[in-house]
Amino acid sequence: MNSALITIGDEILIGQVTDTNAVWISRQLNKLGVRVGEMVTVSDEARQITSALDRLMSQYDLVIMTGGLGPTTDDITKPTLAAYFNSKMVPHPEAQEKIIAYFKKRGRTMIESNLRQADVPEACRALTNAHGSAPGMWFEKDGSILVSLPGVPYEMKGLMEDQVLPAILKMVDVPGVVHRTIMTQGVPESYLAAMIKNWESDLPACIKLAYLPRPGIVRLRLTVIDKCAQDAEQLLKVNIDKLLNIIGVHVFGYDDITLEESLGLVLKERNLTLATAESCTGGNIARLISSVPGSSAYFSGSVVAYENRIKSQVLGVDSSALESEGAVSKEVVEQMAQGVCRHLGTHTAMATSGIAGPDGGTEEKPVGTTWICVCHGDRMYAKEYLFWGTRERIIDQASYTAMQLLRRLLLDSL
């Protein structure tokens, strides 16, 4: 089964909104072995939507379309689909009841546009939306399927998980494509490529390798294609084991795991608590750590010491060290890490102090200069980095580097 995705929305074409739906849908389809051949974004215009539908419905078995189903007048997907499938609009009773019940339960006043969201073209099978008022729609035409879903991410995800993916799963034979992604931190893409060059050239022809870098992290995706897929799992295992002999210390996990989850597993297993003392990362490490459900089992809290006064008054950093060495120095970042362990009473800590830019750099300490310290009781490790890029990118790199350093300290692989 081959598929394509259509995203509808002027807000995306004029650059106001990033489309995160398409990437999520692709990931889910891919897990079922359904290949996404193409993604297209078109504007909120009937002519554009119809033209993309014509082209893709003739080439693909499945087309999933998101957006344009909102309660406001600028949303034109539904009337366009009604015209495309020569079908009149009818109210969907179940959706109507759901909308009425929703407003009753929350004690809110229902307005006319809310009820209109229950209307669907007669030609479709309506898919009940558990997280919102606009139903999804499932159409079939000339052997191809068209699914139309709301653009609001959590509504789209609910409909996909509850209804669309289970229906697709019933229709597909799982084919022989297996992906495995190796998550690495600490080595830039081109260096990693040089380190594993021989390993890469020894890979069997049916394994495809892709490098997927993002700030501070490089993912290596191995794909086993049809031909030798019968022993795909074994083939991957053998080749990943060889890879681990070369870059093992930089690998923090596989597939969808994040570094914050991987670090969380290590802390949880050892019954250790964690605090962060953040200057240049400004709370970003705390935010990442606490984004993991259940992180309260090991994450105690943080002190974001943005101002130097907070570094000394709250974390107990020597004022003399701040003056003589500057805030971005080994001494200060070590005292921040120890200080936050003491102040919040935790077993482990990470501390960051750097120049995220765009201003504040000097000849001696240019923008990107960052000191990171990690500690576990008396064991402590501090290192200076020169990160590169925008403010956001420097903060991201510092955050991931700190988490990987603590993980490696705890695993004795530093």
Add this chain to the structure above:
Amino acid sequence: MNSALITIGDEILIGQVTDTNAVWISRQLNKLGVRVGEMVTVSDEARQITSALDRLMSQYDLVIMTGGLGPTTDDITKPTLAAYFNSKMVPHPEAQEKIIAYFKKRGRTMIESNLRQADVPEACRALTNAHGSAPGMWFEKDGSILVSLPGVPYEMKGLMEDQVLPAILKMVDVPGVVHRTIMTQGVPESYLAAMIKNWESDLPACIKLAYLPRPGIVRLRLTVIDKCAQDAEQLLKVNIDKLLNIIGVHVFGYDDITLEESLGLVLKERNLTLATAESCTGGNIARLISSVPGSSAYFSGSVVAYENRIKSQVLGVDSSALESEGAVSKEVVEQMAQGVCRHLGTHTAMATSGIAGPDGGTEEKPVGTTWICVCHGDRMYAKEYLFWGTRERIIDQASYTAMQLLRRLLLDSL
């Protein structure tokens, strides 16, 4: 001038990477009055790339393509373009020099694949990449332009800003499309639509309105189309003034401004310092505040009090209040806000305590229940919310709501 974007990469089609380049490019083109009619993502396959090129080069004046120019063997854009334009690969001397100098300056060893990045098809004009080693490429064919750029966001942005956008600006007459976006926080989309229904129906026919919701924020985009564009600015002003009479207190700014920037402006203007005391938001507010360049002028720091022990020991919240009322309560969140002002010595503070889920909800306090308190000296305001959706969404909504409450407290509009 009409344009289309092509993103190349299996990593996007299988859902591993979100394409943020296309949205950024669209925003820049739109500012120059160049409409993006379509965005397409295709896989790392010569056949797919060529087919998208054929279709879009015949329909659009300008096609911008990103991705597939990396140093590793899975990147096939360059050979594909060489074949498409019947052109052989030649080294670009300036790019070669840049690469050699880059490695020399940073004291790193140059590897063969790094130098190969300076090769380009002879048919193109190479665009020097200030932030990386792969040059951009500018092709022309049958009156259409094709620009190929690296997929790494900061390299792409550098090339666009330094070379591509200035070249396009010279070619286009600025047409009469004017956008203005009104940024609101605190009212859900359908309620906002009901509040401004009459205003919306009174809008002149040449102004188009779009609702762009995201967690905690709704953007209202007004677009003036060609017909009456001569007095577009005046027309927008009159209609926005009318809108402000209805929803003014919820508006925090216009166009690309973020709520964290808008709050920062208010704090800076009044010479006030800020701290945050975060439980459920886990450092996300601090991260947003400090993402703004220059935020150190008003942002002192934060205490992320994830564990209850930190709330009492560090922020001085009464243990009795934590026990009798629970951590998610008016008393606790008020004491957190006052406590962090005292502990970090700031003029203003925000505090959050809630149940972000997916676990931890009860009948009385379901997932999403969040108390937020903002204070400025003795003035204090606390309110309970029931946010809806995933953990990430609840954290986002709590963060934006807190920033807007503090902004309104400072502006006396609460």
